[in-house]
Amino acid sequence: MAAHQAAQTLAEKVWNAHVVRKGEGVGAARQPDLIYIDLHLLHEVTSPQAFEGLRLAGRKLRRVDLTIATEDHNTPTLDIDKPIADLTSRTQIETLRKNCAEFGVRLHSLGDKEQGIVHVVGPQLGLTQPGMTVVCGDSHTSTHGAFGALAFGIGTSEVEHVMATQSLSLKPFKTMAINVEGTLKPGVSAKDIILAVIAKIGTGGGQGYVLEYRGSAIRSLSMDARMTICNMSIEAGARAGMIAPDATTYEYINGRPHAPQGADWDAAVAEWDTLATDDGATFDAEVFLDADDLEPFVTWGTNPGQGISLSGVVPAPEDFDDENARAACERALTYMDLKAGTPMKEIRVDTVFLGSCTNSRMEDLRAAAAIVQGQVKDPNIRMMVVPGSARVRLEAEAEGLDKIFLEFGAEWRFAGCSMCLGMNPDQLAEGERCASTSNRNFEGRQGKGGRTHLVSPQVAAATAIRGTLSSPSDLVDSSSDAKVA
């Protein structure tokens, strides 16, 4: 990374402020830096073996006061007051409870009003702040980068390493600027930006990089929308994505339970104001995307890079120059049971899933509710709405969003990861097709043999009304057609 006096990027500043010990050597022989970790988030799936490792080695958890746990991946979204029916899920949750009690870790369990998806819980408690290093045994930890934090997913060995040492040995990342200029059209959202970015640079394009999302289109986004974008950085291959903190960021944090208070707030803001990338700092790579031209974006295949404008058609293997991409397209079309040339808007779905750490926050629920309010759901569609946290659920209910979804015919569930990865009972059946606001359309991700199209909350809502992949603008068109008829 650049020397301190040179112009630096946001990512470099945060990195440099956390170097406990600099690695020796240069180039390929460069040893990793030892980086201090400000916040460690835990959940039930990737922590049991790490706790066990500590126990076997007779080690302590170094900073329980920088650690917090919640239950999310396995938790049911119905009947949460009853014992978890799946015994292995129940054991995993109970193991987390025992481990947290033994090591003194703060835990928000199912039924607690701060429980929810780990990446929704951290920000809403005000624990995620600019300039921090945040890690979790979950690749979507990149979400927290929306606050100008350096946040990334780690494996279980690293979870144990952070527990024992509150630090990680890491090689410096390269930096990539993702410049998004312009104004989004109505009905187009942050999800469409990030799906378009991934389609542009590919699922491996961000490998080895920290992405920094910049430009007027990014600056105008709310924190909920910025989290959607940073969340899917990993789908472009980048461990982390960041957005420089600004007034929008400060307004979101101010007043939250763990936000700095009084003189600490002033000191924090003074520090946060210095984080933005310096004029004249250089990135190792740059990407440009025009927000003005962007349309609702959806995936047709089985990796998040296989996406296209909703107004497009299913591509053919011949459309790809690269042999691997051609083979991947062919395989994906077979798995997805799609024919090349089919207009995306003619694809009929069975299930609509509104939720996940990508799109389960208030803004997402509000956007979908505004579209389905007073409309009739396609009778063949099952729609599940799963708030990202118990607190989001409560806030949504206070605004009456639950009633809008229920009147529309959707299911209103309790918080968790749910159908994003189907570790709980919320799964697709074999061959079922889903328009999903989640982040991964991998084979079998939402249930064995299930087929996933990644969409925005707006597209999810419009699809639930029409039964085929649809954008909100299709609703306007069809209602005006009806008037003419």
Add this chain to the structure above:
Amino acid sequence: MEKITTHSGIGVPLRQSNVDTDQIIPAVYLKRITRTGFEDALFAGWRKDSSFILNQEPFSQGSVLVAGPDFGTGSSREHAVWALKDYGFKAVLSSRFADIFRGNSGKQGLVAAQVAQSDIELIWKEIENHPGTEVTVDLAARTVTCGSIIAPFEIDDYTRWRLMEGLDDIGLTLQHEEEVTAFENERPAFKPTTLPARFS
């Protein structure tokens, strides 16, 4: 961690790009709380198909997986590495690895060797035309050998050193515990703590 300098074993061709960790080990197997015993979970979805490469002899006995680009994308689950290791794999060759998967491999003694796609293609041909051909991964020389093919591979120096010495990362870091404490003492007071818990 066991020391590794060189490994030879049957090469398994996996002619696919973007093999994500959901394919390497589906989420349903992540509910276990142990660190071993994941061999049945490896590629569980694909292994139901009798034509899948690991259902064919002699590939079922393989220990060097030769995969397409962007191997190990998606979820951070280290279970993917555990499943590969529990099945018997010692090394994976690919032209591009997802960052988290690569890191997890290094922690668990699985060699993630980055080989040029043109060399992967040559090795695929060799092990498909002559099933059972061994692939040798030599960490000291940083080469992969298969039949008459000798190809260089990339792996970062630090990971290579740790693999060859069989070193435990936590133990290495704890040698610098005083520096961690010194850093901790200088952290700004405004940085948040999770305890005592505050509620809205």
